Amino acid sequence: MIGLGKMGINLTENLIRNGNEVVAFDLSDGARNDASTLGAQVTDNLQDAVKALTAPRIVWVMLPAGNPTNETINNLSSILDPNDIVIDGGNSFYKDSLRHNEILADKNIKYFDVGTSGGMSGANRDGNFMIGGDDAKTFEYIEPIFKGIAQTDGYLYTGRAGSGHYLKMVHNGIEYGMMQAIAEGFDVLEHGQFDYDNEAVAKVWEHGSVIRSWLMELTQSAFSKDPDLEEIKGVMHSSGEGKWTLEEALKLQVPTPVIGASLMMRYRSLEDDTFTGKVVAALRNEFGGHDVESKNK
Secondary structure (H helix, E strand, O other): OOOOHHHHHHHHHHHHOOOOOOOOEEOOOOHHHHHHHOOOOEOOHHHHHOOOOOOOEEEOOOOOOHHHHHHHHHHHHHHHOOOOOOEEEEOOOOHHHHHHHHHHHHOEEEEEEEEEOOOOOOHHHHHEEEEEEOOHHHHHHHHHHHHHHEEEEEEEEOOOOOOHHHHHHHHHHHHHHHHHHHHHHHHHHHHOOOOHHHHHHHHHOOOOOOOOOOHHHHHHHHHHHHHOOOOOOOOOOOOHHHHHHHHHHHHHHOOOOHHHHHHHHHHHHHOOOOHHHHHHHHHHHHHHHHOOOEOOO
């Protein structure tokens, strides 16, 4: 496991719990210590992590999209052997994944782009994985890993390289729209004439209503900690996948007004505080541990 942040460390625990031997590397001493406590063998550099594995090596990269992942994939291409396997479980742009596949394929290294959903709790137990990769036979070899760490029916092999991260990109676009709708509804309640207990509303909607969902459960959790979300700013940051989904939709001439509007609202939240922004910011923190901006800052 390369990268022991919020997702990587939870995946490490999940993997070990399911009987996998894990070698872990991160630049952070603290992260490596956490992994060691879980039972992983830790190293302080990438080369030693690779050397500690037996062939065919399986290297799971769980790093931020962009340069950290790009540089790590490039480094792995020079130190891995043919038939070794690289899994990119981060939120890489699918076009980057296509390029990573080409780089590794030139060395006959197998590559799988894995969209990972379910937040930190899913990474730790019963996760959700969307798996792209050109080599179906090699997928059969690594499939037991996903069968162990995913929820029942919670992983899907989607075929060609790039398809896993493409599917996760669209998934996140949908997620943007769903969170925006929940947040806007609570914003209407906040400005309306009646005095609602936000946590109680989320709880009742979570039990048997048409809009019940894990997101509604997380909404209740957020309101239980801060009934009116007074302690945070309504700043809704975005990881880029909503923007990528919208750009893809525009290229394909597919109308996606809900996803487009939800992305615009995230940009708008950067300029001024809104209750809608507070709800989405709280939800992102609940499922993914994403940072929120405190009101006193």
